Amino acid sequence: MNTDPIPTEHRFWRHSPPQAAETLACGLNGLAEAEAAERLERYGPNSDAPSHVVSPLRAILRRLLEPLSLILLVAGVISMVTGDVIGGAIIVLILTLSIGLDTVQEGHAVKAAEELRRSVALKAEVKRDGTYREIDVETVVPGDILRVRAGDIVPADALIIECTAFTAGEAALTGEPYPVTKQANMPAEADDSSNAVFRGSVAQTGEAVALVVNTGPRTMFGAAASALTEAQGRTPFERDLHEFGLVIARLTLALVVVVLTVRVVFGRPVMDSLLFSVALAVGLTPELLPMITTVTLSRGALRMAKRKVIVKRLAAIHDLGAMSVLCTDKTGTLTSAEITLARSIAPDGNDNPRAAELGAIAAALGGDRGSLDTALIAGADHASDGWILGGQQTFDFSRRLGSVLAIRGQDQILIVKGAPETVIALCTRQRCGTAIEPIDEDGRAAMRERVRVLAQDGLRTVAIASRPWSGAPREIESSDEQELILEGLCAFADPPKPTAASAIAQLARAGITLKILSGDDPVVVKRLAGLVGLKADRVLSGSDIAELSDDALAVQVRSTDAFGRLAPDQKSRIVKALQASGEVVGFLGDGINDAPALKAADIGLSVEGATGVAQSAADIILLAADLEVVANGVEEGRRTFANILKYVRMGASSNFGNMLSMAIASMALPFLPMLPTQILLNNLLYDLSELGIPFDRVSPQATARPQRWDMKQLLRFAAIMGPLSSLFDFLTFGALLYLFHATPEEFRTAWFLESMATQILVIFIIRTNLRPWSNRADPMLTASSLTALVVAVVVPFTPAGAWFGFVTPPFAVLATIAGLVVAYLVCAEALKSLAVRPRPRSLQRGPRPHLGSP
Numbered sequence: 125m126n127t128d129p130i131p132t133e134h135r136f137w138r139h140s141p142p143q144a145a146e147t148l149a150c151g152l153n154g155l156a157e158a159e160a161a162e163r164l165e166r167y168g169p170n171s172d173a174p175s176h177v178v179s180p181l182r183a184i185l186r187r188l189l190e191p192l193s194l195i196l197l198v199a200g201v202i203s204m205v206t207g208d209v210i211g212g213a214i215i216v217l218i219l220t221l222s223i224g225l226d227t228v229q230e231g232h233a234v235k236a237a238e239e240l241r242r243s244v245a246l247k248a249e250v251k252r253d254g255t256y257r258e259i260d261v262e263t264v265v266p267g268d269i270l271r272v273r274a275g276d277i278v279p280a281d282a283l284i285i286e287c288t289a290f291t292a293g294e295a296a297l298t299g300e301p302y303p304v305t306k307q308a309n310m311p312a313e314a315d316d317s318s319n320a321v322f323r324g325s326v327a328q329t330g331e332a333v334a335l336v337v338n339t340g341p342r343t344m345f346g347a348a349a350s351a352l353t354e355a356q357g358r359t360p361f362e363r364d365l366h367e368f369g370l371v372i373a374r375l376t377l378a379l380v381v382v383v384l385t386v387r388v389v390f391g392r393p394v395m396d397s398l399l400f401s402v403a404l405a406v407g408l409t410p411e412l413l414p415m416i417t418t419v420t421l422s423r424g425a426l427r428m429a430k431r432k433v434i435v436k437r438l439a440a441i442h443d444l445g446a447m448s449v450l451c452t453d454k455t456g457t458l459t460s461a462e463i464t465l466a467r468s469i470a471p472d473g474n475d476n477p478r479a480a481e482l483g484a485i486a487a488a489l490g491g492d493r494g495s496l497d498t499a500l501i502a503g504a505d506h507a508s509d510g511w512i513l514g515g516q517q518t519f520d521f522s523r524r525l526g527s528v529l530a531i532r533g534q535d536q537i538l539i540v541k542g543a544p545e546t547v548i549a550l551c552t553r554q555r556c557g558t559a560i561e562p563i564d565e566d567g568r569a570a571m572r573e574r575v576r577v578l579a580q581d582g583l584r585t586v587a588i589a590s591r592p593w594s595g596a597p598r599e600i601e602s603s604d605e606q607e608l609i610l611e612g613l614c615a616f617a618d619p620p621k622p623t624a625a626s627a628i629a630q631l632a633r634a635g636i637t638l639k640i641l642s643g644d645d646p647v648v649v650k651r652l653a654g655l656v657g658l659k660a661d662r663v664l665s666g667s668d669i670a671e672l673s674d675d676a677l678a679v680q681v682r683s684t685d686a687f688g689r690l691a692p693d694q695k696s697r698i699v700k701a702l703q704a705s706g707e708v709v710g711f712l713g714d715g716i717n718d719a720p721a722l723k724a725a726d727i728g729l730s731v732e733g734a735t736g737v738a739q740s741a742a743d744i745i746l747l748a749a750d751l752e753v754v755a756n757g758v759e760e761g762r763r764t765f766a767n768i769l770k771y772v773r774m775g776a777s778s779n780f781g782n783m784l785s786m787a788i789a790s791m792a793l794p795f796l797p798m799l800p801t802q803i804l805l806n807n808l809l810y811d812l813s814e815l816g817i818p819f820d821r822v823s824p825q826a827t828a829r830p831q832r833w834d835m836k837q838l839l840r841f842a843a844i845m846g847p848l849s850s851l852f853d854f855l856t857f858g859a860l861l862y863l864f865h866a867t868p869e870e871f872r873t874a875w876f877l878e879s880m881a882t883q884i885l886v887i888f889i890i891r892t893n894l895r896p897w898s899n900r901a902d903p904m905l906t907a908s909s910l911t912a913l914v915v916a917v918v919v920p921f922t923p924a925g926a927w928f929g930f931v932t933p934p935f936a937v938l939a940t941i942a943g944l945v946v947a948y949l950v951c952a953e954a955l956k957s958l959a960v961r962p963r964p965r966s967l968q969r970g971p972r973p974h975l976g977s978p
């Protein structure tokens with residue numbers, strides 16, 4: 125079957141759309157849904173990598189093939205064959221139960237989180253069954269008729285059928301830094317692909333309708349189309365967790381090897397010792413860690429979704445909780461996204477519609493979809509009727525300028541629109557009523573002053589200039605944008621959202637500093653900052669920043685909360701400077717100009733409905749463009765992290781302490797301190813007890829400040845709580861051996877009970893830095909813990925206990941154990957504050973709330 129209708133090496137742009145449609149056996153009117161489904165089957169999904177979904181069977185196999193499981197399985201089977209049927213069966217049963225538990229839990233959570241991620245996956249607009257509809261990018265197929273608009277990421281390689289003012293940024297693909305103007309006719313040059321769009325490029329302006337020719341790996345740039353492939357690199361948090369896992373794994377290995385060697389050297393039975401060592405290793409490995417993290421993060425993602433925060437990358441939840449600075453652009457988050465045209469002002473200062481009309485023509489023909497252009501078009505209805513585009517220089521956020529050549533009948537006029545200071549500097553004349561007069565430096569200064577006064581009143585402006593055009597229409601170059609006639613100013617109202625100030629205060633209380641990174645006029649930014657309660661005696665502008673070295677900038681960014689007139693790369697430079705000074709930086713933005721900063725930030729936040737580039741660069745998508753939503757998300761992020769930390773702390777201290785005592789006892793005692801099956805049961809019940817952790821409550825204190833992984837703090841915790849647990853184990857051993865002269869069976873049973881009770885109950889102490897009774901556990905956690913405990917305590921006294929080698933210890937032994945457990949818990953509670961003592965303030969990275977008004 126032919127799966128590659130137009131091989132890329134054949135330069136698909138040398139085919140006209142009708143030719144290509146013939147090869148692809150489709151028309152130019154779009155596919156029927158049924159046909160598209162059939163094509164999707166045939167060509168495969170429009171993605172670079174095959175999907176990651178793992179079948180349950182695979183997941184089980186993967187776990188079974190891990191070395192420890194494998195050894196256990198083999199050992200279990202050998203035991204069964206060599207006569208110990210019950211012992212062997214128990215090993216196999218417990219192994220099956222743990223793996224089943226793990227797989228089911230993880231499968232559920234991952235699926236739910238994956239569904240959420242898909243709900244905000246990039247969409248493509250294609251014509252199916254005769255109408256345009258939004259579909260998942262992955263389901264675009266060759267033969268689809270595609271529509272792309274400014275800000276979209278082009279989802280597939282396609283031939284342009286028709287387009288207006290369409291330019292595409294191909295920098296990520298070809299390195300070409302400037303947007304390429306596209307058109308529908310086949311160029312004469314074979315290498316010229318201006319009639320084609322490529323997967324992964326970004327539509328900068330305008331709109332195009334195109335025939336999809338190739339998808340997925342068959343596209344020109346394939347996997348290089350990185351904008352569409354989500355970043356899969358490991359985040360610091362994932363690395364830390366992995367590192368923690370490795371530390372434990374190494375310790376485990378060392379311990380097990382020592383135990384095994386010592387026992388064999390002293391002539392203990394080899395098979396017994398091997399099985400014991402393996403069981404010990406199982407007990408030591410935090411095998412639930414990956415599952416607990418995923419489940420906790422996924423549950424966090426689900427809860428965040430209810431609060432309108434969709435997480436695209438699970439680990440971003442932790443990063444959000446760790447965020448100490450949030451940078452945001454202005455429009456759409458601090459102010460409403462719907463800007464309105466307030467005034468149209470002639471150079472003489474009087475209101476006059478001409479500037480707004482020309483602005484509306486330029487906006488309509490220029491094909492930008494930004495909020496200013498939208499406001500211009502809405503502000504001067506029908507102004508653009510009859511005008512067509514003769515050529516253009518697309519708006520560029522670095523130049524803050526764009527031009528269109530507008531043509532209507534005999535009239536030809538170049539309209540230049542952009543930031544006032546840029547446009548005014550290019551003007552040598554100005555319109556005064558019907559006359560055109562020269563403008564000198566004083567006149568220009570007067571205009572700039574007018575802009576400043578408007579800005580102080582909260583109005584942002586763009587300036588409009590023009591030049592009569594004679595000669596044939598063509599693309600506009602910078603050299604055309606000179607000797608212009610100033611036509612006037614368009615002023616826009618962009619008031620702060622009513623909720624902005626309270627949301628910023630909420631963030632400040634949570635230890636997060638907000639900084640405004642705007643491309644807008646510093647005066648406008650300063651006024652807004654004041655209105656929403658930010659300290660903004662000083663606003664740094666793009667030109668100020670350009671003069672600073674990276675080191676100087678890193679100092680400045682700490683004390684400055686508002687920035688104006690930033691070019692897109694300056695936004696990302698500030699983000700990096702903040703990171704260099706030790707902050708965990710979030711960036712919230714929605715425009716093409718925000719994409720570089722979104723990528724640079726530790727956590728990229730964007731908004732549903734933002735431009736495709738911004739959405740694809742973000743880790744988190746907000747369903748409502750509101751800072752309040754971010755603040756709620758942060759709280760959830762910290763809760764989630766706090767719960768993961770509980771499990772890690774448990775593993776690093778109580779569990780580890782117990783297994784350590786076990787290893788030591790096994791070398792010192794003439795008999796096994798616990799049978800392998802008992803250790804496995806112990807481990808299974810312990811795992812069960814922790815199943816409630818992802819659901820647990822978190823005290824407000826634990827979410828009050830940015831939370832980040834702190835290996836030192838964790839080691840400190842382990843170094844205090846681990847030995848404490850071992851100490852009580854040794855007290856138990858002492859009592860059993862010297863006080864009660866216990867038989868090996870009694871010893872094992874009693875110690876099984878002690879170790880289970882201490883290990884399980886200590887969660888109620890470790891889970892909070894407060895007193896256990898002032899911060900109660902969630903019923904789910906209480907239930908999982910107590911159930912596990914009850915099972916552990918009851919099993920030795922049932923007939924099943926005998927299969928595991930348990931006996932019923934005398935009452936005095938039980939009472940002593942109960943006493944030791946209580947004493948252990950009291951000591952753990954007393955030592956806890958030492959173990960979790962916060963770092964000295966000077967070492968903490970600086971969340972410094974900057975609130976101008978209370």
Ligand SMILES: Nc1ncnc2c1ncn2[C@@H]1O[C@H](COP(=O)(O)OP(=O)(O)OP(=O)(O)O)[C@@H](O)[C@H]1O
Nearest residue numbers: 453454455496497524541542543586642643644645
């Ligand atoms: N479509 C446009 N036409 C003319 N000028 C524009 C246009 N878009 C932006 N500008 C100019 O460029 C400046 C920077 O753009 P803009 O304010 O949108 O940047 P931003 O960083 O996204 O700001 P914000 O924080 O408001 O979102 C504007 O203040 C305006 O002067």
Ligand SMILES: [Mg+2]
Nearest residue numbers: 453454455715
């Ligand atoms: Mg913006």
